[in-house]
Amino acid sequence: MEFVTPEGLRQDGRRPRELREMRAEIGAVSKANGSAVFEMGNTKVLAAVYGPREVQNKSQQMSNQALVRCEYTMANFSTGDRMRKPKGDRRSTEISLVIRQTMEECILTHLMPRSQIDIFVQVLQADGGTRSACINAATLALADAGIPMRDIVTSCSAGYLNSNALLDLNYVEDSAGGPDVTVGFLPKLDKVTLLQMDAKLPIDVFEDVMELAIEGCKAIATYIRNVMLEHTKQLEYHRDG
Amino acid sequence: MLHNKSFVKKTKSGKVMKQVREHYLRDDIYCGASICKKCDSSVARLGASTSPILVLDTNVVLTQIGLLENSAIDDVVMLSVVLDEVKNKNLSVYNRVRALCSNPLRRFFVFSNEHHKDTYIKDMSGESKNDRNDRAIRVAAQWYQNHLGGATRVLLITNDRENRRKAIEEGIGAETIESYVKSLGQTHLLDLLVQSANEDANMEDVEDLRPSKRKVLYSEHKPMSEITSGLHRGIYHQGKLRVNRYNPFEAYVGSESIGDEIIIYGRTNMNRAFDGDVVAVELLSRDQWHEEKSLTIADDEDDEEEDVHLVPGSADDAPRAASVLQGSSGDSSSSSPRPAGRVIGIIKRNWHSYCGSLDPMPMPAGSGGIAYALFVSKDRRIPKIRIQTRQLENLLDKRIIVAVDSWDRLSRYPSGHYVRSIGEIGDRDTESEVVLIENDINSRPFSSQVMTCLPPLPWSVSPVDIANPIRQDLRHLNVFSVDPPGCKDIDDALHCTALSNGNFEVGVHIADVTNFVHPGTALDDEAAQRGTSVYLVERRIDMLPKPLTEDICSLRADVERLAFSVIWEMTPEADIVSTSYTKSIIKSSAALSYVEAQARMDDSRLMDPITRDLRNMNALAKKMRLRRIERGALTLASAEVKFQIDTETHDPLDIGMYQIREANQMVEEFMLAANVSVAEKILKHFPLCSLLRRHPTPTKEMLEPLIRTAVAVGLDLDVSSSKALADSLDRALGDDPYFNKLIRILATRCMTQAVYFYSGDLSPPEYQHYGLAARLYTHFTSPIRRYADVIVHRLLAASLGIFKLPTLFLDRPKLTTIADNLNYRHRNAQMAGRASVELHTLIYFKKRPTDTEARIVKIRSNGFIVFVPKFGIEGPVYLTGKSEKQSGEWFVDEQEQKIKKLDGSITYNILQAVRIHMEVVEPQPNRPKLQLTLL
Structure with missing residues (x-):
């Protein structure tokens, strides 16, 4: 398969180092304490945050920090075949764990001891890079819920196909079987909190790919920051009005 | 810079599924014309000349x-929509177009119209895919016209009548390819034009030019849908058609579904x-x-007969085992007949261009006009091809290249068009060129990109x-090389030092090519593509550029060179005590030829x-050789010949068998040992991606002709294993001194060739090298x-931890294609070498009719095939004349393998x-051939 033409265009018309178009909306679920919808191209994810609230299962309560829980689900209609998706399968358990660990890392949990924060992310439409989109959506939802965080955490994937490092793989590129590096990144602190790859890649190529993914994270962070600023301005406007 | 529009498209993959793909439209795709002021002209390919810019339609491409x-x-715009269509229809054409687009000497520009914001079009309801693409092409052409203003003319070239009509309506300049080429006013271009005629399709539309001759010769090809369902139900069988090299009216289709080869007799069945x-x-x-089988012997519709050719080096070169004899003896008790079949459809064409010449024909009256001629390919497997030409008188005595275009049911021969001419028939350079082209050998000089990869000279x-710590300084060793005389690309050298403990340190030093050829460079790509150097009688086509081949890498005498060394400690009994591998620096003290080395060893003074x-090495080598033979390695004989070439005219002066000396065997022995040692080392470190060479065990059927011959001369051959075969070959001593060698030559041609493969593709028992009786090679x-x-050098360096393994080795399918290419190139190089020898044999005998001794190696119904040991050639001798076809007075005894006159x-x-x-x-002007007659 040719994923990058000699003219330097990908199948969907992007260049190798371009992100898909993003769109974000804060406050999509009014019941939740914080919520957001985040889109990367045709990947669309809804995140809802509840908490900090009382710990439901007392045995899990921690006296020095908050308990963070995360549940990742894919809507039945999120992929082309509209199949009933079993809950709690291996893949979603793994992604739930990954998202929980990533978010836990940036939430200031020690400020909220003996409490619980629930993050629900649901994929409404899947077109590759759901993991990254979920983390980005969760960041926005946590911010919306007003939960104290060290920094915003953003995530982006990058792959390596036809000897080209490609940013933000879509479904077709993702299923080509090449390496796929997902990075979670704290832009202000300049720290990587998540790094996943499920293939072999020579170390020097890997560094380029990871560098590209970090670039992507930074671009997303800028976008998310603007979205939050815009949202805050709206809030201010509504309060004043 | 991102304009975004996502669109919806439906695809069917078993079930209907809605699929959504993003499709970004951009404003940073440039037109590629250097005269354009709006676009970034740094990527411009289209010239500033006054010639129009051509936008091509898919059918034209x-x-x-x-x-x-x-x-x-030139000045061609390739639209991405056209490229996509071409890719789907014909991948080889696509690759050729891509090569054109990336060739810096040609002005071909790829315009990604599907992603340009102004030229992207949405599907209209009720519009077919074809119509939509045609519309896209017109829109793009129009965009070019508007974009460039009046600066230059934009021409849409299409052979689709409807498309052209619409284009002209929309105000786009449109022409057919014929009229455009005519407007260029170069008549030779017209010959290159493909006459458009679709096989099978619109058969009725074809004008009845010669009603009397227009009769249906071939049955219709079944439509693709029917073929697919037939294959599913198992009534049709799919496979690659292989035409018998020695009888073009017989072909084989290797079918996996029935696990056997299907024989196809005659052109009608080949359809x-x-x-x-x-x-x-x-x-x-x-x-x-059965019936079909006996038919073929009589069915010699063209006077096809066997030519004199070189002795085949292996079963791959030899004629197919199914001999004509089986048919003629015709008793049904002999092995069950092979299935026969007929072609009902063609799934994928393998048409390309062919080398050959025109059938001699009288000049038609009123020369200068269009003439039809029949083209005869040098490759006998290809039928004659009908071409149209305007320059018949120029082409008649030329070697030309012709491409096939179509073959409809009404014509006996396919029709094609002239591509280019190579030179005069019979001219040595032309014929050598033909040999290269036929074997797909790239003999062009290396490109400038490749040359820039070379280190500066001197x-x-x-x-x-x-100072490099990975490199051991071995300059103090007494290293020397032994090669054929006049060898300039010396890639191996040896040394042998007696150690104080009575053992020997023996080193094989190989030119360190990978120090100069780095993965991913143009040089490496080119070498990988060429695969091997090709040795013709009068010239050598290098795999690497000359400075590397003859100087920088060549381990010449008295200069310091970089090497990759395998060093053993061996006991005087030639047992390997230890092996080490290292990159090194050596200084060869002598570059000997085999003759010189032999003379030194023989001269006791x-x-x-x-x-x-x-002498020490020779003693060791003899022991190693003996041990190898004990293990069951076959000593096979080949009939290699050597030419003496006139340095001025390059004509062959003398011809004779290549003499093998002890010195040759000595060098060979150490090279084998080095190869085996390296194979073990790399396989240990890289069990999945080591490049190895294997030689499959010949099957019973392949050895069948050998056994039959042996039985006829009263010899009992045991072929159960290579060891058994080697032993029985040793025992095969007749009263005639040449007998043993003859049997060995016959045995050699029953073997298949050894092949390269990657260790991950096969299981360890299959790694075996039968001929060398080596587990690994x-x-x-x-x-x-x-x-x-070169690949093995990289693997070895990686296994020593000196260099990282190139990333390529992670890509299994890619590795397999590389191994396939190496096998293909290797085989082609051998074929070319043989063809070159055949050509020179012909030139040699042209002036020197000779009487000589020959051996009968195969009995035919009307004569026999003889082998001429002195010149290493083989050819038919007819007992009956051509005219008296029925060999009434001769009788073939299948069992005893003899041919008798009826009166005894x-x-x-x-x-x-x-x-x-x-x-x-x-027999025909300009078609010389070697004829053998009985004295």
């Missing part, structure tokens, strides 16, 4: 690719399939299997190399260090002239010596 490759057509086409075959009913070992080492010792060795006065046995006369005759 698909059919006229040969014309596009001519440099008269317009070419060699290499993937076809669908229907089996004939069982009772027809090159010498630098202090950096000496010489006691210098080199001679001493030579690879090629390490000739990196200057074989790319396989004369008998010819297999392997019998006969005297023959060799002479070059020209």
